[in-house]
Structure formats: structure tokens, C-alpha cells
Amino acid sequence: MTTWISVCNLSDIDPDTGVCALLNGEQVALFRWGNSDTVYAINNFDPFGKANVLSRGLIGSVGERPVVASPLYKQHFDLSTGECLEDTEKSIKVYPVRVEAGVVALGAA
Amino acid sequence: MSKKRIIVVGNGMVGHNFIDTLANAECASQFDIITFAEEARLAYDRVQLSKYFSGASAEDLALTTEADYQKQGIIYTLNEKVVAIDSHAKTVTTASGRVEGYDKLVLATGSFPFVPPIPGKDQDHCLVYRTIEDLEAISASAAVSKTGVVVGGGLLGLEAANALKQAGLETHVVEFAPRLMAVQLDEGGGKLLRRKIEELGVSVHTEKATTEIVAGEECRYRMNFADGSFLETDMILFSAGIRPQDELARQFGLDVGERGGIVINDYCQTSEADIYAIGECALWDNKIYGLVAPGYQMAKVAIEHIVSSLLTHEEPAASFQGADMSTKLKLLGVDVASIGDAHGHTAGSQSYVFNDDVEQVYKRLIVSADGKKLVGAVLVGDVEAYGTLLQLKLNDMDIPGNPANLILPVSDGSEPVGLGVSALPETAQICSCYDVSKGDIANAVQGGCCSMGDIKDATKASTGCGGCAALVKQVMDAELTALGVEVNNNLCEHFAFTRAELADIVRVKGYTTFSELLENHGSGHGCEICKPTIGSILASFNNEYVLKDELISLQDTNDIFLGNMQKDGTYSIVPRIAGGEITPEKLIVLGEVAKEYDLYTKITGGQRIDLFGAQLHQLPDIWKKLVDAGFETGHAYGKSLRTVKSCVGSTWCRYGVLDSVSMAIALENRYKGLRAPHKIKFAVSGCTRECAEAQGKDIGVIATENGWNLYVCGNGGMRPRHADLFATDLDDETLVKYIDRVLMFYVRTADRLQRTSVWMENLEGGLDYLKDVVINDKLGICDELEAGMTKVVDTYQCEWKTTIETPEKLKRFSHYINATDEDNNLLYVRERGQRRPATEQERIELVNLETAAD
Numbered sequence: 001m002t003t004w005i006s007v008c009n010l011s012d013i014d015p016d017t018g019v020c021a022l023l024n025g026e027q028v029a030l031f032r033w034g035n036s037d038t039v040y041a042i043n044n045f046d047p048f049g050k051a052n053v054l055s056r057g058l059i060g061s062v063g064e065r066p067v068v069a070s071p072l073y074k075q076h077f078d079l080s081t082g083e084c085l086e087d088t089e090k091s092i093k094v095y096p097v098r099v100e101a102g103v104v105a106l107g108a109a
Numbered sequence: 110m111s112k113k114r115i116i117v118v119g120n121g122m123v124g125h126n127f128i129d130t131l132a133n134a135e136c137a138s139q140f141d142i143i144t145f146a147e148e149a150r151l152a153y154d155r156v157q158l159s160k161y162f163s164g165a166s167a168e169d170l171a172l173t174t175e176a177d178y179q180k181q182g183i184i185y186t187l188n189e190k191v192v193a194i195d196s197h198a199k200t201v202t203t204a205s206g207r208v209e210g211y212d213k214l215v216l217a218t219g220s221f222p223f224v225p226p227i228p229g230k231d232q233d234h235c236l237v238y239r240t241i242e243d244l245e246a247i248s249a250s251a252a253v254s255k256t257g258v259v260v261g262g263g264l265l266g267l268e269a270a271n272a273l274k275q276a277g278l279e280t281h282v283v284e285f286a287p288r289l290m291a292v293q294l295d296e297g298g299g300k301l302l303r304r305k306i307e308e309l310g311v312s313v314h315t316e317k318a319t320t321e322i323v324a325g326e327e328c329r330y331r332m333n334f335a336d337g338s339f340l341e342t343d344m345i346l347f348s349a350g351i352r353p354q355d356e357l358a359r360q361f362g363l364d365v366g367e368r369g370g371i372v373i374n375d376y377c378q379t380s381e382a383d384i385y386a387i388g389e390c391a392l393w394d395n396k397i398y399g400l401v402a403p404g405y406q407m408a409k410v411a412i413e414h415i416v417s418s419l420l421t422h423e424e425p426a427a428s429f430q431g432a433d434m435s436t437k438l439k440l441l442g443v444d445v446a447s448i449g450d451a452h453g454h455t456a457g458s459q460s461y462v463f464n465d466d467v468e469q470v471y472k473r474l475i476v477s478a479d480g481k482k483l484v485g486a487v488l489v490g491d492v493e494a495y496g497t498l499l500q501l502k503l504n505d506m507d508i509p510g511n512p513a514n515l516i517l518p519v520s521d522g523s524e525p526v527g528l529g530v531s532a533l534p535e536t537a538q539i540c541s542c543y544d545v546s547k548g549d550i551a552n553a554v555q556g557g558c559c560s561m562g563d564i565k566d567a568t569k570a571s572t573g574c575g576g577c578a579a580l581v582k583q584v585m586d587a588e589l590t591a592l593g594v595e596v597n598n599n600l601c602e603h604f605a606f607t608r609a610e611l612a613d614i615v616r617v618k619g620y621t622t623f624s625e626l627l628e629n630h631g632s633g634h635g636c637e638i639c640k641p642t643i644g645s646i647l648a649s650f651n652n653e654y655v656l657k658d659e660l661i662s663l664q665d666t667n668d669i670f671l672g673n674m675q676k677d678g679t680y681s682i683v684p685r686i687a688g689g690e691i692t693p694e695k696l697i698v699l700g701e702v703a704k705e706y707d708l709y710t711k712i713t714g715g716q717r718i719d720l721f722g723a724q725l726h727q728l729p730d731i732w733k734k735l736v737d738a739g740f741e742t743g744h745a746y747g748k749s750l751r752t753v754k755s756c757v758g759s760t761w762c763r764y765g766v767l768d769s770v771s772m773a774i775a776l777e778n779r780y781k782g783l784r785a786p787h788k789i790k791f792a793v794s795g796c797t798r799e800c801a802e803a804q805g806k807d808i809g810v811i812a813t814e815n816g817w818n819l820y821v822c823g824n825g826g827m828r829p830r831h832a833d834l835f836a837t838d839l840d841d842e843t844l845v846k847y848i849d850r851v852l853m854f855y856v857r858t859a860d861r862l863q864r865t866s867v868w869m870e871n872l873e874g875g876l877d878y879l880k881d882v883v884i885n886d887k888l889g890i891c892d893e894l895e896a897g898m899t900k901v902v903d904t905y906q907c908e909w910k911t912t913i914e915t916p917e918k919l920k921r922f923s924h925y926i927n928a929t930d931e932d933n934n935l936l937y938v939r940e941r942g943q944r945r946p947a948t949e950q951e952r953i954e955l956v957n958l959e960t961a962a963d
Contacts, residue, residue: 008926016662017669019926030926034634045934050949051678052924052934058665060636062602069637071666071674 002096004105010037011102018068020044020055023106028095029055030104031068031079039104040079041095046070048090113419116201116211117144118191118357123388123404124217125152125172131412132181136420143184143209145191145201148240151175156401156573159268161244162275164804164831170241194361196381213383213415216358216371217408220351220389220399225260229322234329234344238269247346251276254343256328258282260319261348262289267440269348270311274441275834277797277813281312281340283332285349288315293436293447297464298487301471305443305490314340353390353397366392375428377411385411393429401573402541403432409544433503433541437488437495446492449502450475450485458484463516465490472516474498481507488516496580504537530583539580542573547584554588561585600861601638604631608786608861612646616857621651622659641665642861645748648784649856650897652904654911655784656918667746670922671908672728677935677946680728681721682708683745684735685781688755688773688793689716698738702731709943714825715752715790717743722944724931726923732909741781741907748862749784750791753777754802758795758812767812769795772841776810779845782905783852783898786859786868790824804832807865808848813837817844821851821879822869830866833876836884846895850883853894 007021013032021028027044044052049072057068059079066079076085082094096107115131117124128142146152153170161170178185186203193202200210222237224230234250237243251257257273259266262284273280282289288299289306303313318335325331328341353370364372364380370392377385377393388404389397398404406429413425437446453460457478464471472494475485483501488494494515501508508515509532535548545568553567561578564585565571571578598607604626606614611626620626623643627635644663648655655664656671667673672680684699699718703710706727708720723731732742745751753776756762758769773793783789792803793810803809809820815838823832836847851865859868872878881887912918924932936947936955947955 012920012926014658014661014921017921019921020924022925022928022930027925027932049676049678051676052932053674053678056666056669056674056678058637058640058662059634060603060640061634062636063633066634067636072676072678074637 002107004098005108006103006105008104009102010039010099010104013039013104016059018055018057018059020052021104021106023095024108027052027055028106029057029068030097030106031055031059033059033066033079037099037102039097039099040066041097041106042068042077042079042082043093043095045092046072046075047084047092048073048075054092112139112141113212114141114143114210115213115215115415116209117142117215117217118201119217119219119354119388119390120144120146120148120152120185121217121219121388122152122155122172122401123219123408124215126405127215127217127387127408127412128178128183129173130408131415132183134412134416136416137181139420141184142182143211144186145189145203146185146187147190148242149188150241151178151185151187153241155239158238158241158244159272159275160831161241162248162272163834164799167241191357194357194363194384196361196384199383211383212419213385215411215415216379216384216386216390217388217404218354218357218390220353220397222347223350223352224347225319225349227319227322229330230345230347232322232330235322235347236344237347238265238272244272247272247344248276250344251278254278254329256281256342257344257346258332258340258342259346259348261350262286262313262315263292263348263350264290264436264438264440265351266348267306269346270306271441273346274309274311278344279312280310281314281342282306283317283319283334283340284313284315285318286315289313290440290445290447293451293487294445294489295452295473295487297462297471297473298445298447298451298489301464301469301489302440302443302445305469306441309441309443311441351389351397351399353392355390358386358390366395370397373407373429375410375430376414376425377407377429378414385415387411394431396431398432398434400432400434400436403434405542405573406432406544433499435499435502437492437499444488444490444492446486446488446495448486448495448498449483451487453485455484461513461516463513463518465518470518474512474516476508476512480512483508483512486516496577496583500533500537500580504534506532530580530587533584539584540568540570540573540577542577543569545570545581550581550584551588554585554592558585559589559594598860600642601636603627603633603635603639606630608642608646609858611643612649612857615643615646616650621647621653623647623663624659637665638861641668641748644668645784645786649901652782652784652901654906655908656912670725670728671742671746671912672723673746675721675946678932679721679935680723680725681719681745682723682728682731682735683713683717683719683743684740685743685777686717686752687777687781688753688770690755690770690774695738695740698735698740702734706731707944709945713745713752716754717745717752719745722937722946724924724935726929726931729913729919729922733913736907736910736913742909744782744908747784748787749782750777750780750789753780753791753793754806755793756795756798756800758793762795764798765795765812766814767795767817769793769801769810769812772810772812772817772844773801776808776845776848779902780848780852782908783856783901785852785856787862787864789852789865805829806832808832808851810844816840819844819847822865822876824864824866826864828866833869835876835880847883849898850891850894851879853897854879854882854890856897857894 015035018031029044031040044054057071059068067076082092084090152172190204191201192204202208257278258281259270262282270282319332321333325341329343331341333339355365355371358371371386373386373391387407410427410429413427417425435448453475458475461474470490473487486498537547558564571581599605640663703720711719713719753773755769755773759765789807791808792801792806794801794803795812805825809832811818817839818837819835820832821835937944938947
């Protein structure tokens with residue numbers, strides 16, 4: 001059974017940008033897709049640059065895939081799967097996320 | 110079998126070419142290569158010598174380094190002259206008494222400048238122009254001179270005149286013949302060249318025979334001429350031709366020509382079979398070749414002969430059969446070219462002449478009696494046709510169509526007449542410096558080369574004088590097209606346009622948001638390439654607050670938080686210190702802020718102060734303090750104007766001519782905040798000593814006694830480039846006007862992340878075209894460019910001031926959206942009294958320590 005923990009309002013995230021939320025000691029990068037209420041959640045740690053920065057990357061699309069580019073060295077991570085497009089060995093964790101009544105909540109195991 | 114000993118006497122361009130080619134040959138391991146250089150340094154590029162006065166150092170001119178020679182196993186001795194040859198014992202003896210044996214001896218002793226026997230020629234400020242030491246002497250002399258004279262109006266003389274002009278002297282050229290460059294140009298060409306050079310401020314005196322040099326009245330010397338006239342000058346440079354350096358050959362029994370030069374056969378052998386001579390010291394068929402390309406050909410021939418006679422005993426494939434002396438060059442900024450028989454001496458030859466006094470272009474074609482073959486050409490002012498004409502001549506091809514079309518100007522809309530590169534035979538020599546044929550370039554493309562850089566690396570084509578660059582590119586492009594390679598300049602998968610095209614779209618349509626552009630001209634959701642690019646274009650033209658709601662998601666790593674992200678995710682802070690001038694009060698504020706937040710502090714190369722290690726949530730607090738103290742953002746995070754570096758200038762410096770600091774501050778305040786395709790750096794120097802290093806900047810300004818000299822499109826960094834002199838003796842207003850135009854034209858037309866240097870190099874027509882656009886308003890857009898810049902200047906805002914005054918924008922400056930904790934991954938150690946990020950190893954140790962302490 002997933003426990004949903006509210007972390008912020010949807011309006012706290014500017015369209016097409018990211019923020020970082022703290023979830024039980026873990027850093028989670030949240031991205032809002034355009035002006036919509038679609039929000040993606042991946043781990044905030046950049047495995048290449050070894051720093052907690054992914055929430056500060058630019059988001060966009062590669063083909064049909066929604067991605068974030070690391071702000072440090074620009075590797076791409078698939079926002080829905082956490083897969084690293086340049087090196088699948090360096091893929092990262094994704095988190096269940098939902099938006100209800102304008103509130104963004106993360107699923108804790 | 111023991112190694113064969115090859116001794117090369119002389120380490121000039123040709124001697125070095127011989128050594129380098131042999132050392133890279135497959136059989137290199139079978140040879141010991143020994144060379145003696147009379148000069149204090151290894152080979153350097155004499156062809157580019159005048160660049161020394163536009164800021165190139167001896168290192169920039171060097172063709173190799175001692176480290177390279179050591180790596181290649183070449184035994185070299187500097188400052189060592191060979192003084193004797195014993196062709197029976199096969200040894201040479203040096204000035205210091207060293208005796209070395211050889212299997213083959215190669216004389217590459219070059220030439221020396223001819224100084225006419227004029228009474229008074231040996232005085233202190235009477236100099237020659239050949240070595241870097243000569244240039245140092247010229248430089249020193251120029252520093253204490255106002256006027257300089259070059260004796261000799263040939264190719265080298267005009268190069269030397271350029272050097273004097275760049276050194277800031279009132280420059281004269283004195284020539285014995287009735288025209289300049291009498292060897293290469295006909296009367297019409299010489300006349301136009303003279304006119305152009307005189308317009309650049311160099312006085313030309315022809316048909317002057319100097320009879321003596323005596324003490325002057327106004328200047329240091331007076332030169333008296335045979336016709337009774339005289340000229341006063343502070344220094345004299347002799348550049349009246351070269352003489353082969355054949356002293357050694359002469360003394361030790363080798364055949365030399367009547368007027369000098371070591372006689373060689375088609376294999377470059379002298380009268381002693383084991384002694385070769387190559388380059389300007391060699392006399393082949395009674396001719397001395399004073400250009401570098403024939404010297405390189407001789408080097409190649411000599412190597413083949415040496416290898417075949419010592420190792421393979423096969424018949425050598427190459428022999429020297431004379432060389433084409435066609436030449437294309439820029440003298441004092443004037444394009445000049447000469448091909449083949451420029452004077453029409455060929456029996457029965459006929460001429461076509463095109464002369465445009467208004468545009469100052471002169472072209473003459475000399476064709477064979479039957480009108481089918483090209484035998485020579487002279488081009489002054491417009492040398493576009495050089496590549497085509499040279500190929501027609503070298504390959505003895507039939508002239509396509511009416512020969513006149515080859516030199517007539519192209520009327521609007523029609524294609525220029527020329528022969529396509531496809532018409533050239535595979536064997537056509539494209540690069541004469543390195544003997545690269547069309548076939549060689551085609552092979553390189555087939556082997557995977559697809560840029561000029563690749564081609565240069567693979568074939569060396571266009572790495573000598575560079576005169577063939579346009580042709581090499583045409584051959585490469587034709588070959589790429591033939592292979593079906595499509596050259597794709599699209600910005601990214603979301604926009605099938607170049608940055609310049611997108612800039613035009615934004616400007617013409619007046620877009621203010623990314624979504625309008627994506628919807629109407631793009632596809633997908635955008636990416637980290639197109640978003641910041643378009644963000645930058647929008648900022649260049651509209652200059653709105655970059656963190657505005659519609660714009661914020663376009664900003665890259667640094668811009669989005671108005672700071673420079675460092676490796677650990679913290680930021681550095683660089684307030685603007687215009688012109689590098691700062692009051693003690695403000696300096697103390699920076700110190701106090703740095704101390705309070707424990708920021709690592711370092712002086713930047715742009716005369717500012719960089720404060721490192723600020724966390725996201727600290728940025729607004731820190732900037733509040735800085736803005737309150739009167740600081741503004743320094744835009745160190747943006748692809749935008751960074752700094753205008755300055756020297757202290759005439760206000761304090763004993764040598765300063767103009768107030769460089771005031772100018773630097775004015776320029777920095779004018780252009781601060783201008784978003785561009787890449788960062789832009791300026792500098793202003795208060796005199797030609799150039800302490801601000803302005804020639805290494807995108808925009809460089811140097812004070813002279815007559816106003817400002819403007820340099821453009823230089824940079825440091827990965828591929829340093831000296832800026833080009835763009836305009837001279839400008840007043841403040843014109844200076845600013847030109848800079849406005851150059852920058853706005855750059856903003857409009859450059860590619861993404863293209864510095865001004867590469868942009869300019871890629872402009873068709875290069876520097877001259879840029880001058881045409883900016884100075885002569887060739888495109889009729891200067892008013893628009895200035896208006897664009899005025900808008901940017903008028904709408905400037907300090908982004909940090911706006912941000913700290915906008916509470917909703919401050920929410921994002923926090924590591925967590927749902928907590929006030931700090932990033933727990935940050936770890937620091939102290940070094941030299943300051944904080945820095947821990948290394949991987951230190952992190953492990955620090956974490957272990959903490960765990961142990963728990």
C-alpha cells in the first residue's frame with residue numbers, strides 16, 4: 001500500500017522547470033511538464049557529476065521521450081523511467097508521483 | 110647495420126621541413142638526423158613574420174619545439190654555425206670546433222638580406238628584416254622613432270612596411286624601380302597597389318636611388334637621393350632583396366653560380382654527390398627560388414634521393430623540375446596575386462584587362478596567341494579568381510568560354526564564372542606548400558574527413574600559407590556531396606533551422622516567447638540545445654528579465670539561478686567591477702561578504718573577484734548585501750558581455766596616451782547585459798604597449814596618439830586567436846558606433862556557441878566583408894543594428910536587483926521546496942586558509958571519520 005506524502009503545490013513549480021523535494025532523507029527532483037499537471041519524479045543525484053543537481057536541469061524531449069539534461073555535463077535521463085540515454089549503467093531511481101487538487105504528492109514505499 | 114647519419118646545416122623553414130618529413134618517414138629509424146641552427150631558436154614561420162608586430166610571439170611563430178625534436182630523436186644544436194666541410198673525410202666542423210661525420214650532408218642555409226652599398230648604411234637604426242632578432246631590434250628602434258623608411262618596394266619590403274606601420278611609425282617605402290612589386294606585377298597592377306597603399310597612409314617613393322645616409326635635421330637621418338631630393342627618417346629598414354647564403358659551399362669547393370647560389374641538379378645534389386642543397390641557398394637551372402613552396406619541393410626530392418641511394422637503391426620517383434612562382438597574398442591589407450607570366454613576355458600572348466577605379470580593382474589576364482590557354486595573370490584588390498586561374502595555368506587546361514568572363518565582375522543574380530572543382534584532374538595540385546593534390550583531399554574525405562580541421566590534420570593542406578583554403582573547402586564539399594553526405598546545420602531535432610535563421614524569424618515576426626516559436630516553426634518539446642539558444646535570441650532582441658515566467662524555463666544551468674554552478678552544485682558570485690576599477694570601500698564589502706559566508710575568493714582573469722561556494726538559499730541574501738553596497742550583477746553566468754579589462758591608462762601611467770579606464774568603464778556599462786551567441790570579452794589599452802591584452806579579446810581597443818584603434822574577433826581559451834585590426838584612429842563616437850554594429854551583426858548572424866573569431870572566419874569574405882558591412886554599410890542595415898543596440902542599452906536592468914525585489918522569484922532559491930535543510934552532500938576541506946570541495950578520496954576519509962566519531 002503506497003503512502004502519499006504531499007511535498008508542494010503544483011503552482012510552486014514554474015512550468016517546464018524542476019524543484020527538489022526531501023522525502024525521508026532522499027532528494028527527489030520533481031519536474032512539471034509544460035503548463036500541465038503532469039509531474040515527473042526522479043532521484044536528484046547526478047551519477048556523473050556526483051552532486052545533487054538534477055532538479056536544476058533543463059527538460060525537453062528526445063524523440064517521444066521526456067528527459068532532463070544534467071546541468072553539469074548534459075547527460076540525459078528519461079523522466080518516466082530514470083534511464084540514462086548516454087549510459088544505461090548510470091540509470092537512476094524514479095518515484096511514484098501524483099497531483100491531486102493542485103497538490104503534488106510522492107509515494108513512499 | 111648502423112644508422113646512416115644525415116646532417117642538415119640550417120634550421121629555417123626548408124631545413125625544418127626536410128627534417129620533419131624525414132623523421133616522419135617509414136624508414137626514419139634507419140637515420141640519425143643531426144642539425145645545426147645558427148639562430149638561437151628552432152625553425153619558425155618567416156612568411157608570417159610581420160605578425161610579430163600585431164602581437165604574435167616567437168612561440169606563436171614557431172614551427173616546432175625543442176621537446177618535439179627531442180621526442181623525434183633529432184640531435185640539434187642551437188647557436189652553432191658550421192664553418193667547414195671536408196667532403197673527402199665526409200665531416201663538418203662547427204664554430205666551436207665540433208667535428209661530425211655524415212653519410213649525407215644537406216645544406217639548407219637559406220639567404221641573407223641584401224643591403225645596397227650606400228655610405229652610412231651601417232648606423233644604429235639601419236636594420237634588416239629577416240629573423241626574430243631583427244624584429245626585436247626593429248621593435249626597439251621603433252620605440253624611439255617616429256618615422257621609418259623601408260628601402261625596397263618588393264614583396265618583403267611591403268611586409269616590412271606593414272611591420273613599421275603596425276609599430277605606429279609614419280611609414281615610407283623607397284623603391285628604385287618605377288613601381289611596387291616590379292617582379293610580380295605589371296604596370297597597371299603596380300599603380301593600383303600604390304594607390305591603395307598610399308590611402309592606408311604609407312608614402313611611396315619610386316625611382317629613387319639612395320646615394321647616402323647622413324645626419325638629419327628634423328629626424329635622426331636624412332637619405333639623399335640621386336635626383337637631388339631627400340627624405341628624413343628616424344630609422345631605415347633594408348629589404349632590397351635576398352642573396353643565397355652560399356659562403357660555406359664557396360669556401361669548400363662546391364660549384365656556385367656566377368651571381369651566387371649553390372648549383373644543384375634535378376635531385377638537389379650539389380657538385381659533390383653526397384652533399385645536397387635545398388631552399389633559397391640552392392641554384393637550379395640558374396634560378397633561385399625565394400618562396401617556401403619550391404623549397405619544400407626540393408626537400409621532398411632530396412629525401413627521396415637520399416633514401417634511394419642509401420637504402421632502397423631504387424630509382425627515385427621525384428625530381429625537381431622548377432616551380433611555379435605564382436603567389437597570392439595580402440600586403441598591408443591589400444589583396445594581390447600574380448600568376449605565371451605576369452608581364453606578358455610570352456611570344457604572341459594577348460591580354461584582357463579589367464580596371465575599376467571606383468572599387469579599386471585591377472585584373473589582367475594574359476592568354477596564349479590562340480586565346481585558349483592562360484599564361485599569366487595579375488590581380489589587385491579582388492583575388493577571388495586566383496584559385497580558378499591558377500588551376501587553369503598549372504594544369505594547362507583550356508579556358509572555358511570567353512576568357513574575359515574570368516575577370517569581369519559578376520552581375521547580380523548570375524553565377525560567378527569559374528571552373529567547378531569537378532573539372533580539375535585528380536592530380537591537380539591544390540596546396541602548393543605541402544603538395545596536396547585534389548586526389549589526396551578526395552581520399553581523405555573518403556577516409557572519413559568531413560571538416561576543414563579533419564582535412565588539415567590528415568593532409569596538411571592549407572596549413573602553410575593558407576592561400577588554398579577556399580579551394581580545399583570546395584574540393585571537400587564536392588567530394589562530400591558526391592558521397593551523398595548531406596550537411597545538416599539544423600539547430601537540433603526540434604528546429605530545422607540554424608541559429609541565424611531562428612534569429613531572423615524572431616526579429617521579423619517579433620516573437621517574445623519560446624512557445625510561439627515552437628508552435629509555428631518547431632516540433633516536440635524543445636531541449637537543452639534549442640531552449641537556451643532561443644532564450645538568448647529573445648534576450649538579445651527584447652532584453653526582458655530572464656527569469657520572467659515565460660522565459661525562466663529556457664535558461665541554462667547558470668542563467669536560471671543567475672550564478673555559475675560549480676562541480677558540487679554550489680554557485681560562484683561575480684559582481685560587476687567595470688573596467689577593473691573598484692573603491693576600497695567596495696573591496697571591503699566584498700571581503701566582508703566573503704568572510705561572512707566563508708566563500709572561497711579568487712581574482713579572475715577579467716579583473717574581477719569571484720566568490721565560490723554559495724548555496725542556492727544563500728544567493729539572495731548575499732546579493733542583497735552586494736546590491737545595497739552598490740554592486741550590480743556581473744553576468745559571469747551568461748553568454749553575454751563579461752568584462753572590459755583595462756590598463757591604468759593616461760591618468761597614472763607614464764606612457765599612457767588616452768584614458769583607457771574611463772573608456773573601459775563606459776564600454777562595459779554600455780554593453781553589460783547584452784545576451785549573445787557566446788560570451789564576449791573586451792579590453793582597452795591606453796597605449797600600444799598593450800598591457801590590457803586587448804588583441805586577445807572579442808573587442809579590443811588600443812589608444813594611439815590619433816585616437817583609438819579597434820581590433821575585433823580575438824579570443825583566448827582553447828583555440829587562441831589574435832584579434833584583427835578593424836579600424837584605426839577613431840574618435841569615441843565612431844568607436845562606439847562600430848562596436849554597436851559589429852556586436853549586433855554578430856548577435857544576428859552567428860551560430861550557437863560560436864565565438865566572434867570563428868564567426869568572422871566563417872563569414873564569406875571574412876574581415877573585409879565585416880568591414881564592408883560595418884564601415885561602408887554594404888547591406889544598408891547599420892541603422893537597424895544601431896537601433897537594436899540602443900534598445901538593449903536602454904532596457905538594461907540588473908537581474909539580481911530585480912530578483913531580490915520580487916519575492917515570488919525568491920522561492921526557487923532554496924535547495925528543497927519542502928524543507929529548509931541544506932544539501933547534505935556538500936563536503937569541504939581547507940587549503941591555504943580557504944574552503945574548497947573535498948576530493949573523492951578526502952570524502953571517503955571524512956565520512957569514515959564522522960562514522961567513527963559517532
